[in-house]
Amino acid sequence: MWRRQQGRFRPVFCGVEELRRCRREQEAALRKARREQQLISKRLLREDIPEEAGGVAAVLGEAEIQQFLRQAQQGTEEKEREKALVHLRQGLQHPETQQTFIRLEGSMRTLVGLLTSNQALLQLEAARCLHELSHSEQPVVAEACLPATSYLLTYLSGHSSDFIELCLYTLGNLIVGSEAVRRQLLPQGIIPALTACIQSPHVAVLEALGYALSQLLQVKEAPEMIIPSILASALPQHVLRLLQPSPKLSPGVAVEFAWCLHYIICSQVNNALLITHGALSTLGLLLLDLAGAVQSTEDTGLELLACPVLRCLSNLLTETAVEDVEGQIEFGDERIVAALFILLQFFLQKQPSLLPEGLWLLNNLTANSPSFCTSLFSLDLIEPLLQLLPVSNMVSILVLTVLCNIAEKGPAYCQQLWPGPLLPSLLDILNSSDTEVVGQSLELLQLLFIYRPEAVQAFLQHSGLQALERHKEEAQLQDRVHALQKTALHG
CATH class of the missing domain: 1.20.1660 (ARM repeat  fold)
Structure with missing residues (x-):
């Protein structure tokens, strides 16, 4: 917030x-x-629970790590080799084991070798070990994973959606874990790899991709070194395509890519390009769709999407006069204002902390547009607006700002x-x-x-x-x- x-x-x-x-x-x-921007965080995929195996996995010492790596590399049976990697992965859930692992000479080389083997089960378990390492808060652990990054990118073009999903979440964690990792990923082609991956038909892959992309867009050097390349790629068009309201729209995918769009807009690198690609139209239609959804469902998860959509529209409108883009979205249509007030009422009942998000958009809509101010009168929305004043000081300030926008339009x-x-x-x-x-x-x-x-x-x-x-x-x-x-x- x-x-x-x-x-x-x-x-x-x-x-x-x-x-x-x-x-x-x-x-x-x-x-x-x-x-x-939102605080950067990391995500962890775990399908098994250590407690189910008889208790929390123990911290591993050097000898145990070496033993499991040796068994995974030289075991005679694939199941035995896979089991050794499972034990290693569970041990890597502990920061102490992670530190021991990266200090152990040849350990990462062995793990990368297993990642690139021709046995799918071993590849998957090796990738899961890397995923545990990627979740570390220590930059030195992320940097130790550098030898694996080019392979993780390569596997994004594979056929297993589960494996691609795992690689994307691992890359997303590594991206924010170390600047050295980012310096290596960019020339290795992470942007073309993500662009190719965004055309996947699998919802889980797209959601993981949205996460990885959002991590990339939030790093400190993104406005100068990353976002210009992303805007020059086909990624923005694909992001907007995935945000188009339709029966096939996945809420999880939409949330991830709405935040991606938010970070791009906040960078102010080239928002005019996004508008040219139809960002205002897409976001406006999504706003109408959200207003319809909150009227027909009790699903409070809708605010997860409403928040970035409102922010995207608000920030785009601060840089572009409403009159200049009225042809791209039916801004003169009272439906936009009506939809926004439906969301404000929903927030008031379910999520009051999001009221400032909607009011900030209303402020930006009315700041330079007499037609939006007129819509508030024609829809009898002044009194509902005033009813929000007691909610909080921030809400009061924004409500009064909107009223100032109206008043400064003149005597009428x-x-x-x-x-x-x-x-x-x-x-x-x-x-x-x-x-x-x-x-x-x-x-x-x-x-x-x-x-x-x-x-x-x-x-x-x-x-x-x-x-x-x-x-x-x-x-x-x-x-x-x-x-x-x-x-x-x-x-």
Whole structure:
């Protein structure tokens, strides 16, 4: 989750242009914060549970590791060799065994030899041993796996979907485990390998691929060294294809690739290219599909997809004027706004922490588009929007920001905002102790006073000046309070 930047002291302002400038500076900080990425994590595939074999697997010493490797390499029966690798793999679940293994001379060479053998069961168990090593938090362990990376890439073009899935998760773990691994994987052709793999018909493979790609997109050097190459490949088109709403859309695959798209957009390398490929259209249709889904199912897992979809749309819209892309998605269609409010109601009931995600998108939709502001009136959505104010300070700030977007469009829009339930809501907010929430309400009042003089009289009649008084000594608010008092009393 992104964090809001702390508000800064700002000088007195009275004009609409000054209001707009100050608020856009604030929103620039918010947009920057929105691009914070998820924490990188690793995933572990384990089909067997050590406890089922009579207890937790023991830590292995050098002699035991050497014995299992020797049995796996020189055993007379395949089952015996496979069993030796199973014991080794279970031992490698312990960090102590991992450290011992990589220090042991020739151990990785032997394991890679088994990985490249012509016996499928031994290959699979050797790959599972590498997978355990890839899950280590120690970069030195990931770097010890360097000799295996080229083979893992090669096997992505194989025929066994289970084996390909295992290789992808292992590569995904290694990618974030060590910069040295990434330096080797790029010239080895990881991007072409992933591009070829994304055309797999197997859902499990695609989900694993989405994980590996998302790991690659999150590393610190991605914007400079990785994402330009990815954008030059066919991967973005395939990602968007896999996000197209259809009966065949896999939720797990969609979640993985929606986050991939989010990381690409956050890099700001070439978002215009994504829009050219139809990213806005795909995301808009996916938003409509999600709104329909939350109305017909109790599956709370839908928020896992809604979050990256909302972020992708929000961040794309910060860089491209809505008017410039209306032809790619029916942005003028009230369905988009209606769908977003369906999701907001769903979040309110099931996942309140995601409300800021939806409101941030609404903010970006209304910031530069009078038609979206009009949709809020035509669909009678101002009151449902105000009902979100008590949820949290962050939600309050974003709701007020959306209302400011509407108010700054001029007198006709302020006339529809006022009168109505807005005045009681703003008076309640002035009783708040949160400086940022109160500050945003002051900006909305300033716009209303400028464009809707009748609002001043109503504000005065409902003890608005007394509500302002409590904030006149607060350093971050006193100048704005003074400006608003001046406007209210002298016009």
